[in-house]
Amino acid sequence: MAVQINPSILSADFARLADEARAVKGADWLHVDVMDNHFVPNLTLGVPVVESLSRATDTPLDCHLMIEDPDRWAPQYVEAGAGSVTFHAEAAAAPVRLAREIRAKGARASMALRPATPIEPYEDLLPELDMLLIMTVEPGFGGQAFLDIMLPKIRRTRELIDRHGLQLWLQVDGGVSERTIERCAEAGADVFVAGSAVYGSQDPAAAVRSLRAQAERATATAARPCAH
Numbered sequence: 175m176a177v178q179i180n181p182s183i184l185s186a187d188f189a190r191l192a193d194e195a196r197a198v199k200g201a202d203w204l205h206v207d208v209m210d211n212h213f214v215p216n217l218t219l220g221v222p223v224v225e226s227l228s229r230a231t232d233t234p235l236d237c238h239l240m241i242e243d244p245d246r247w248a249p250q251y252v253e254a255g256a257g258s259v260t261f262h263a264e265a266a267a268a269p270v271r272l273a274r275e276i277r278a279k280g281a282r283a284s285m286a287l288r289p290a291t292p293i294e295p296y297e298d299l300l301p302e303l304d305m306l307l308i309m310t311v312e313p314g315f316g317g318q319a320f321l322d323i324m325l326p327k328i329r330r331t332r333e334l335i336d337r338h339g340l341q342l343w344l345q346v347d348g349g350v351s352e353r354t355i356e357r358c359a360e361a362g363a364d365v366f367v368a369g370s371a372v373y374g375s376q377d378p379a380a381a382v383r384s385l386r387a388q389a390e391r392a393t394a395t396a397a398r399p400c401a402h
């Protein structure tokens with residue numbers, strides 16, 4: 175699967191969201207962090223903002239729901255125009271039913287794991303998903319340091335996906351930058367969320383291009399069979 179770069183608007187200027195969305199031309203998806211001040215200690219935006227954003231940009235929206243009771247709210251984000259909806263495993267009461275409902279409404283279904291949540295209990299559920307998100311920071315804030323202790327989990331998840339012959343995408347989110355993206359790609363991630371590394375840059379579109387080039391190089395190196 176080709177590398178995908180998804181800028182997170184958490185690090186954008188919320189008063190100029192439409193312009194900020196258009197500033198990352200060339201991005202695969204726009205990552206929209208929805209926080210409810212309960213599941214995480216921060217509050218961002220909800221359904222009406224997603225609705226407006228989906229009209230303001232041609233880039234599809236990748237909504238990361240850091241909220242309680244996603245079983246109730248996630249379908250509304252599909253109706254608001256999200257092309258992909260990620261709920262947290264720790265918050266969903268019925269993840270299989272929820273993933274099926276998201277897909278039935280026409281979006282990609284994705285599930286996220288906090289750093290302390292292992293992948294193994296969810297192995298049988300993977301065929302119900304289009305993407306799995308491994309958090310590489312504690313969810314709640316942008317600009318945090320990448321947790322490199324998550325690299326073995328990324329590797330184990332990639333092995334599970336490949337062993338089962340699944341097509342689901344493996345996303346990483348949190349502290350992804352030019353200093354960390356190669357290690358994520360080598361471990362097997364293929365979808366990269368970057369907030370501060372993109373919107374903290376003078377030229378966000380150039381930052382997307384450069385992150386993509388780095389991830390593509392690292393993916394190619396990791397896939398190359400040993401010549402010796």
Ligand SMILES: O=C(CO)[C@H](O)[C@H](O)COP(=O)(O)O
Pocket residue numbers: 182184185205207238240311312313314315316317318347348349350367368369370371
């Ligand atoms: O889900 C998130 C935080 O909970 C954000 O997507 C993430 O932190 C992006 O910001 P940065 O790249 O600056 O870490």
Ligand SMILES: [Fe+2]
Pocket residue numbers: 182205206207238347367
């Ligand atoms: Fe996120």
